[in-house]
Amino acid sequence: MNSNDILVQCVIVVLAITTISSNYGENKSKLFVDAYAGTKYVKYHVAVINGLSNDILDVHCKGDDEDLHLQHLAVNTNFTWSLRTAFFYKVSYDCTVHWEEGGEIKFNAFIDDSKFLDYGCGGRHCFWKTTDFGLYLWQIHNRTFVYKYGWPGKQILRVDNIYVMV
Numbered sequence: 001m002n003s004n005d006i007l008v009q010c011v012i013v014v015l016a017i018t019t020i021s022s023n024y025g026e027n028k029s030k031l032f033v034d035a036y037a038g039t040k041y042v043k044y045h046v047a048v049i050n051g052l053s054n055d056i057l058d059v060h061c062k063g064d065d066e067d068l069h070l071q072h073l074a075v076n077t078n079f080t081w082s083l084r085t086a087f088f089y090k091v092s093y094d095c096t097v098h099w100e101e102g103g104e105i106k107f108n109a110f111i112d113d114s115k116f117l118d119y120g121c122g123g124r125h126c127f128w129k130t131t132d133f134g135l136y137l138w139q140i141h142n143r144t145f146v147y148k149y150g151w152p153g154k155q156i157l158r159v160d161n162i163y164v165m166v
């Protein structure tokens with residue numbers, strides 16, 4: 001084997017490694033953006049977590065033709081349900097969370113579209129969490145709770161518009 005052959009083999013190995021790692025990168029990022037599965041019959045899990053420091057959280061969620069009933073959550077507990085997307089319409093769930101001190105926040109907890117699933121919640125698990133500051137949505141892309149809404153009855157100094165770690 002002369003030195004030219006060795007050089008050629010080295011180049012081939014480097015190319016192969018580059019191809020494998022860039023494929024891996026592609027597939028890895030694909031994992032994150034495929035939460036939205038179109039009109040397929042796909043299962044998702046939604047949770048509302050009471051992260052208040054010291055109070056009961058009332059949660060009332062409703063689907064298109066389903067009432068999930070009023071829930072009283074103790075601190076650090078959650079209300080969780082599963083759903084499947086439908087073929088002919090966009091499944092959607094609206095919730096109201098109520099905290100005696102902060103008031104009421106109404107929000108769309110789940111909607112079968114890519115804007116919400118790929119860029120909002122980012123996965124098959126959509127976790128909402130209330131704290132004394134407001135309501136956050138778990139975003140799987142950067143593994144953080146993203147601040148969404150404040151309590152109407154609370155005046156909060158907004159430290160950071162986009163990233164608020166809780």
Ligand SMILES: *[C@@H]1O[C@H](CO)[C@@H](O)[C@H](O)[C@H]1NC(C)=O
Pocket residue numbers: 020023024027
């Ligand atoms: C990435 O996905 C492509 C096409 O879906 C596939 O051919 C390739 O083997 C995958 N690579 C890895 C590392 O999983």
Ligand SMILES: *[C@@H]1O[C@H](CO)[C@@H](O)[C@H](O)[C@H]1NC(C)=O
Pocket residue numbers: 047049077078080127
């Ligand atoms: C909800 O509570 C259960 C029981 O404590 C726990 O196992 C689960 O991880 C919680 N889910 C979330 C999203 O916090």
Ligand SMILES: *[C@@H]1O[C@H](CO)[C@@H](O)[C@H](O)[C@H]1NC(C)=O
Pocket residue numbers: 119139141142146162
């Ligand atoms: C992290 O979350 C923020 C807020 O939703 C978003 O703007 C940003 O693009 C996310 N980062 C990544 C790497 O997905």
